[in-house]
Amino acid sequence: MAVRRFAIIAEADARTIEPGTTVELEAGGHVTPLARDTLAARRVTVVPAGTVDPALPTDLAPPATIARVAIGSDHSGVALKAALIDHLRKGGRHVEDVGTSGPEPVDYPDIAAAVAKLVARQQADAGIVIDGAGLGSAIAANKVRGIRAAMCTTSTLARYSREHNGANVLALGATLVTPAEARDIVDTWLSTPMREARYIRRLLKIRRLEGGT
Amino acid sequence: MAVRRFAIIAEADARTIEPGTTVELEAGGHVTPLARDTLAARRVTVVPAGTVDPALPTDLAPPATIARVAIGSDHSGVALKAALIDHLRKGGRHVEDVGTSGPEPVDYPDIAAAVAKLVARQQADAGIVIDGAGLGSAIAANKVRGIRAAMCTTSTLARYSREHNGANVLALGATLVTPAEARDIVDTWLSTPMREARYIRRLLKIRRLEGGT
Numbered sequence: 001m002a003v004r005r006f007a008i009i010a011e012a013d014a015r016t017i018e019p020g021t022t023v024e025l026e027a028g029g030h031v032t033p034l035a036r037d038t039l040a041a042r043r044v045t046v047v048p049a050g051t052v053d054p055a056l057p058t059d060l061a062p063p064a065t066i067a068r069v070a071i072g073s074d075h076s077g078v079a080l081k082a083a084l085i086d087h088l089r090k091g092g093r094h095v096e097d098v099g100t101s102g103p104e105p106v107d108y109p110d111i112a113a114a115v116a117k118l119v120a121r122q123q124a125d126a127g128i129v130i131d132g133a134g135l136g137s138a139i140a141a142n143k144v145r146g147i148r149a150a151m152c153t154t155s156t157l158a159r160y161s162r163e164h165n166g167a168n169v170l171a172l173g174a175t176l177v178t179p180a181e182a183r184d185i186v187d188t189w190l191s192t193p194m195r196e197a198r199y200i201r202r203l204l205k206i207r208r209l210e211g212g213t
Numbered sequence: 214m215a216v217r218r219f220a221i222i223a224e225a226d227a228r229t230i231e232p233g234t235t236v237e238l239e240a241g242g243h244v245t246p247l248a249r250d251t252l253a254a255r256r257v258t259v260v261p262a263g264t265v266d267p268a269l270p271t272d273l274a275p276p277a278t279i280a281r282v283a284i285g286s287d288h289s290g291v292a293l294k295a296a297l298i299d300h301l302r303k304g305g306r307h308v309e310d311v312g313t314s315g316p317e318p319v320d321y322p323d324i325a326a327a328v329a330k331l332v333a334r335q336q337a338d339a340g341i342v343i344d345g346a347g348l349g350s351a352i353a354a355n356k357v358r359g360i361r362a363a364m365c366t367t368s369t370l371a372r373y374s375r376e377h378n379g380a381n382v383l384a385l386g387a388t389l390v391t392p393a394e395a396r397d398i399v400d401t402w403l404s405t406p407m408r409e410a411r412y413i414r415r416l417l418k419i420r421r422l423e424g425g426t
Contacts, residue, residue: 109418133370135363136378136415142355142362143422149355150348151364157346165349202349205322209356 003052014038020122021058024049040065043125045193053197060203062148062168063125064193070124072098072111074137077130077174080182084128087183093190096124112140112149112171119168120146126190127169138171145210148203153177158189166194166203216265227251233335234271237262253278256338258406266410273416275361275381276338277406283337285311285324287350290343290387293395297341300396306403309337325353325362325384332381333359339403340382351384358423361416366390371402379407379416 005024006013014035017023022045025031031039031046039046043063052058069088073081078101088095098114100106108131115127127147129137134151141149149169150161153176161167170189172182194200218237219226227248230236232255238244239262244252252259256276265271282301286294291314301308311327313319321344328340340360342350347364354362362382363374366389374380383402385395407413 107415107418109415109422113418113422132377133373135365135370135374135380136419138351139355139361139363139378139380140419140422142352143419148352150352152348153366157348160346161348164345165352167348167352202320202322205320205326206349206353206356209322209326209353 003054003058005049008032009035009039009046011035011038014042014044017042017044018058019043020063021045022047022052022061024052040067043067045195047195051195051197053201056197056200056204060166060207061194061200062162062166066093066125066190068094068096068124068126069190070096070098070115070118070127071130072115072128073100073130073174074108074111074132075100075103075105076132077172078102080172080174080177080179081130083179084182084186087186091187108136109140112137112169113144116141116144116147116149116169120144128172128186129169130172130174132173132175134171134173134176138169141169141171146207148206152185152189155184155188158185159192162189162192162194163196164194164199166200216267216271218262221245222248222252222259224248224251227255227257230255230257231271232256233276234258235260235265235274237265254280256280258408260408264408264410266414269410269414269417273379273420274407274413275375275379279306279338279403281307281309281337281339282403283309283311283328283331283340284343285328285341286313286343286387287321287324287345288313288316288318289345290385291315293385293387293390293392294343296392297395297399300399304400321349322353325350325382326357329354329357329360329362329382333357341385341399342382343385343387345386345388347384347386347389351382354382354384359420361419365398365402368397368401371398372405375402375405375407376409377407377412379413
């Protein structure tokens, strides 16, 4: 489907744009304040005209606006998860917590898969998975079709994982980051959109790998 | 298949053990020096009796001994890749280099998939993938069935990715680590086997996720 291009996006236009897609705004164009809210609710990404490669599916890049976050952790990340849920809700985001909530050992692939599937089914705009180092949860989440999971220990990596790799699941290591560091990483990650066509194009190659080997 | 258990592993025994599998050694048991070489050549992992869960496939954990390494990088990691290939060959390992070798931009998913497929087909015992941050290559490699790829910035994470997650592909960020740091990370990663049944059991859940969602 060709990307739609606008000079002005008013509320009435915004309601005609397919949720989760990307549209282009001409140079000097603008979005009305009411339309901005509607676009956010529909998780529409607005980029400068000429940025989108018309040969690419418009749902390749993750939603730029993240309202609904799925989160889960194994037993090692329960405290960090609670701190992040509190932080996300205070920031006005809807949070779906898939567990775990106690000290009993659980298997990180189960938790990571639960979060990943909510994101893959578009029941969440993004996911956060936590275990001791975050590495195993990232591996497991990446096994789910449509998921690009990145383990990030810094805000710089978090930004990079969105801009370059369109990560839609963030993996955190409960033994690697403090709650304050994790909040910074999460805030950066959630607020960084993926915009550049040359990077988005590479996601098509990742999608093709999901077809099986 | 039930795991085989030995009191003594002599050369003649070693030659009967399926390559790439894990066997148990009884308490007080021993392995003859000649058998040790044969086991290494056959990439057999020897663990204490009672460690292996007989309900688990014996090929879940990655080979403990890594003789053949597949390596690849995008344009940003060419220099680091060259340094690592030199280091690996000096260490006596066979290295297969899938490229790239020049400054022309290439797409990290292509390189990561090439390395991952060599490992998945057991044409290499382990793989190393490099791009700017290593995050994208880890995502792409994980899309290949049988691959567990971890992006590691420290030797501690590298050890953890093997012990806990049985990583068979290591992802490195050329902008994140110096060649000396990368050599340390690689050495730790290649020399750390996965031994604990409670961790190996979780790999079964990752394998199940590869069946599709």
